[in-house]
Amino acid sequence: MTAGPALPDLVRSxxxxxxxxxxxLTCPGAPPEVHVATAPGLTATGHTLWRAASxxxxxxxxxxxxxxxxxxxxxxxxxxLGWLLRHPQFPATPVTVGMIASHQSGLTDxxxxxxxxxxxxxxxxxxAGQGAWxxxxxxxxxxxxxxxxxxxxxxAERLGGDRFDLLARRxxxxxxxxxxxxxxxxxxxxxxxxxxxxxxxxxxxxxPQIDATxxxxxxxxxxxxxxxxxxxxxxxxxxSPQGGLRVSLLGALQLAQSLQGQPVRRFWTPTxxxxxxxxxxxxxTGPGLLVFDGxxxxxxxxxxxxxxxxxxxxxxxxxxxxxxxxxxxxxxLPEGDEDDAWRPEELAIFDAVARxx
Numbered sequence: 001m002t003a004g005p006a007l008p009d010l011v012r013s014x015x016x017x018x019x020x021x022x023x024x025l026t027c028p029g030a031p032p033e034v035h036v037a038t039a040p041g042l043t044a045t046g047h048t049l050w051r052a053a054s055x056x057x058x059x060x061x062x063x064x065x066x067x068x069x070x071x072x073x074x075x076x077x078x079x080x081l082g083w084l085l086r087h088p089q090f091p092a093t094p095v096t097v098g099m100i101a102s103h104q105s106g107l108t109d110x111x112x113x114x115x116x117x118x119x120x121x122x123x124x125x126x127x128a129g130q131g132a133w134x135x136x137x138x139x140x141x142x143x144x145x146x147x148x149x150x151x152x153x154x155x156a157e158r159l160g161g162d163r164f165d166l167l168a169r170r171x172x173x174x175x176x177x178x179x180x181x182x183x184x185x186x187x188x189x190x191x192x193x194x195x196x197x198x199x200x201x202x203x204x205x206x207x208p209q210i211d212a213t214x215x216x217x218x219x220x221x222x223x224x225x226x227x228x229x230x231x232x233x234x235x236x237x238x239x240s241p242q243g244g245l246r247v248s249l250l251g252a253l254q255l256a257q258s259l260q261g262q263p264v265r266r267f268w269t270p271t272x273x274x275x276x277x278x279x280x281x282x283x284x285t286g287p288g289l290l291v292f293d294g295x296x297x298x299x300x301x302x303x304x305x306x307x308x309x310x311x312x313x314x315x316x317x318x319x320x321x322x323x324x325x326x327x328x329x330x331x332x333l334p335e336g337d338e339d340d341a342w343r344p345e346e347l348a349i350f351d352a353v354a355r356x357x
Contacts (some may be wrong), residue, residue, distance in 0.1 A: 007352040011035040019199040019206045019332035023349055024253040027357060032253060039206070039332070042196065046250040047181060049195040050331060051210055053307035055316050056182070056245035058255060059172050060149050060156070061101050061288025062163075066171035067160035073098030073267070073287060078095035080155045082233070085124045088130050090137045097155060100148040101141055102267035102285040104275075106138040113147035115237035117228045121154055124235075142268055142275025144340070146242040151242035157232035160320065164236040165219070168245075173319060178254050180247040181237045183227060184220040189245060192216065195246070199332040206332055209310040210343055211246075219259045236246045243309055252316050252327035256304055259318035260325065264303050266291055281341055297342055298350045308340060315346070322357045 005013065007023060014021035015037040022036040024046060034046040065072060068080075076094040078085045085095050087106045099105040113132035115124045125132060134143055153164040160167045165185035173180060181187055197208035213224030219239075221227045227238035232265065247255070265286040277283070284291040292302045304317035314329040328349050 005348075005352065007356055008035050010348055010352045012037045012272075014330065015039050015332075017201065017332070018330050018345075019201070020048075020050075020196055021328075021330050022046065022249040023326065023328045023353065024249045025324060025326035025353055025356065026253060026257060026357060033154055033356075034249065034253075036249065042206075043302065044196050045194075047179075047194060047248050049191070049246045049248050050242070050329065051198050051310065051312060052180075052245040052247045052252065053243045053309035053314060054146075054314055055240065055247065055252060055255065055305050055307045055314055056243050057149055057288045058316065059168055059182075059245055059288075060152055060241045062172045063168045064097070064101070064156040064159070064238060065287065067156055067167060068097075071288050072155075072159070073101065075149065076108050077151065077155060079124070080158050082158065083149070085125070085151070087133050089133070089135070089136055093138050095138045097152065098267050098287065100145075100152055101287040103148065103282075104139055104142055104268045104272075104285070105145070105148055106134050106136055106141065106143075107132060107145045107148045107151075109146050110142060111147075111240065113145075113150055113237070115150060115235055117230070117235065117238045120234045121150060121237065124236075132182075134241065140273050142270075142273070142277065142282060142285065144276065149242035149288075150237045153236035153239065154233050157236055161232065163239070164241055165239050176254055176258055178247065178251040180245060180251050182244045182246075184214060184246055185239070186220075189217045193221075198312045200311040200335045201332045202335050207335070218292070228257050234287050243307070247271070249327060249329055252329070253325060256316040256325035256327050259285050259303055260320075260323070264291055264320070265289070278340060297347050299354050313343060313346060319357060324357045326353050328353075 016039040024034045111128040165182040197211040199206040210222040266284040269284045307314040311333045
């Protein structure tokens with residue numbers, strides 16, 4: 001097979017057509033290597049902030065473990081939430097926190113997951129009823145679900161006694177030295193200008209989807225207005241714990257590096273049962289982590305997470321055999337491109353990174 005372009009050349013070739021393309025990686029004993037390119041008229045660096053989409057799930061799960069301890073994954077979520085979370089068809093089966101964190105709880109996004117700010121998640125789940133659940137018993141089927149991470153943030157708030165965004169800053173982002181926060185929480189006013197909205201590529205150029213406008217301080221929702229919040233534990237959905245972290249490419253790399261030396265925990269593997277694996281897009285899962293022991297798109301095992309929302313695809317990955325970590329972002333998918341599958345450009349990045357390492 002013919003080798004693809006070198007990493008710097010590949011990144012430059014991706015923007016345009018993308019609004020931004022970036023790859024950052026670090027190898028043992030070497031400083032970080034950062035490559036960023038933008039389409040004409042746009043500017044970004046490794047420090048520019050953007051919506052991290054599902055990379056956020058890594059931080060959400062780690063925040064929950066920080067406030068609940070390693071035993072939190074075995075707990076019945078109902079015990080912590082203070083109300084009964086059960087599959088309507090299988091009410092005798094406990095739904096554990098770990099099931100939710102590894103996408104095997106039976107929950108689905110079919111009824112949505114953007115719980116209105118004025119509604120408690122308890123009331124919303126009751127109204128959604130069977131629509132929030134698959135026909136499979138909890139713990140028997142793998143199905144990627146965003147709604148579960150809204151529930152996990154509520155569990156974290158109940159255990160930590162504070163807002164989820166503040167817990168994430170206190171227990172995860174701050175200790176790791178990562179700039180950013182959920183719904184712009186903790187991002188200094190003077191840093192908010194160095195951002196890139198999530199773009200979609202249309203016939204007449206790039207169309208901002210989120211963060212075209214950002215509040216000058218404090219929390220900022222997708223349209224730039226401050227979200228309203230209920231008491232901690234009632235409804236953290238406006239903080240978007242499933243996808244609303246704002247982070248930079250270098251911050252994403254720090255998140256990948258934080259996996260160095262950590263045990264690889266698999267709460268679900270393909271040997272445990274069927275699931276929506278997406279032709280290799282999912283394999284094994286842990287708490288807020290995706291684990292690939294033999295990925296078809298990379299020559300060695302990987303642990304980390306992917307992201308895909310509002311025109312951004314991204315990834316945070318640790319290659320434990322090489323002792324290396326890397327992160328990438330592509331901003332500006334075409335309008336209508338919603339598939340959860342590896343894009344050719346992502347596969348080219350995996351190939352180029354593997355050749356560097």
